[in-house]
Amino acid sequence: MKGIFPKAIMVALLGASLTTPLQAHAYQEPTDYVHMKTENMTVYSAYGAKIAASEKQGTYSVKANIVNNRQPLEVEIFKNGQSGVLKQMVKKGVMEPVAYRDEGDRVVATIHNNAELKFAYPVQIYFHDIANSTYSSYITALAERGIVQGRTSDNFGVNDSLTRAQFSALLARAFSFQQEQTKQFKDVDAKKSWFGGHVGALHSLGIINGKAPNTFDPNGKITRQQAILMLGRTLDAVDFVPEEYDTLPYQDSNAFQGELLRYTQTLYGIGALDYNTNLLPNQYITRGQFAKMLALSLEAAGRL
Structure with a gap:
């Protein structure tokens, strides 16, 4: 199942050359899909969802009437100088991972619930x-x-x-x-x-x-x-x-x-x-x- 966006490269992230298969993302390139755009974000749905999207001071908010584990949304966010790891805020002061691929100038996230997304400093690893x-x-x-x-x-x-x-x-x-x-x-x-x-x-x-x-x-x-x-x-x-x-x-x-x-x-x-x-x-x-x-x-x- 071919995705809307080009295939991501994982080499830099993993620090090693990896053999990458044909990727299948959450969405086909549909004949009738809906999307919502803000200045730096585009939200896609292949399921006819009504989407409300906004961005303010580095926080990207996405809401839709159809969002669940079988009918997710795909969110494209252009970095425009922002760096760090994209996470979702579940409540004040608490951030959790969000599934996404990094394509250099932008990230493409798949979300299964209404979300507020934000770039955060990556965790420092000392294992x-x-x-x-x-x-x-x-x-x-x-x-x-x-x-x-x-x-x-x-x-x-x-x-x-x-x-x-x-x-x-x-x-x-x-x-x-x-x-x-x-x-x-x-x-x-x-x-x-x-x-x-x-x-x-x-x-x-x-x-x-x-x-x-x-x-x-x-x-x-x-x-x-x-x-x-x-x-x-x-x-x-x-x-x-x-x-x-x-x-x-x-x-x-x-x-x-x-x-x-x-x-x-x-x-x-x-x-x-x-x-x-x-x-x-x-x-x-x-x-x-x-x-x-x-x-x-x-x-x-x-x-x-």
């Missing part, structure tokens, strides 16, 4: 444990956007595992999905759990399921196979279509079928999976491994 890691550039790129955080201010925990709650929050935050509360899972408190809205957003899109119909298991760990499935479903949800499905080099992937095979081929094709003899699908995924998978999935979808 000592990523200095010699092959995942360093991906962790840094995500951390500068505020998508990932360290275990402490100077330790990322590159080899630590991820829980289902942590994974849900990272994935929803990275793609800036609108949070949705869910009442289906008895072990997810809609009012008190910090991850409830993220789980609800992913569950509503068919990206993540519970361990049982009424149990989410937020403290359970994520395997590599589960991460592949959920990232693949996420790419489907944002209409990414790969150019082709690559042949897998892994000896332990011969029995893969259906969506697991297709998503593994997709992620391997965009470079998100390490090249090893075995994929080790049942091994718990590390924070470093997932950072690479997430960064390259975002880039493939035109959101980093």
Whole structure:
């Protein structure tokens, strides 16, 4: 699915040359789309939304009558001398990541809720444990956007595992999905759990399921196979279509079928999976491994 805007280049951001696939953004170049322009911003919708957009003193406000995780808006903002990381203000003094790609003179963001956007100084990264890691550039790129955080201010925990709650929050935050509360899972408190809205957003899109119909298991760990499935479903949800499905080099992937095979081929094709003899699908995924998978999935979808 071809986007309205040209393909983004990620090399400078990640600090390494990356093979970039054909990108599929949130919108086709439609025959009838609506848009709203201000001095430095254009907001696009392929869904017939009524858009109200304004900008004042470096704050870009966007409101629409149809904005959700299945019908987002694409926002083009020309920098005109502004620098830093684009973020969205969720309440006074609190800013969160927004999915966007940097095209030099402008950024193109995908938003799933009404938003106030603003450029902010990037987070300074001091993770000592990523200095010699092959995942360093991906962790840094995500951390500068505020998508990932360290275990402490100077330790990322590159080899630590991820829980289902942590994974849900990272994935929803990275793609800036609108949070949705869910009442289906008895072990997810809609009012008190910090991850409830993220789980609800992913569950509503068919990206993540519970361990049982009424149990989410937020403290359970994520395997590599589960991460592949959920990232693949996420790419489907944002209409990414790969150019082709690559042949897998892994000896332990011969029995893969259906969506697991297709998503593994997709992620391997965009470079998100390490090249090893075995994929080790049942091994718990590390924070470093997932950072690479997430960064390259975002880039493939035109959101980093």
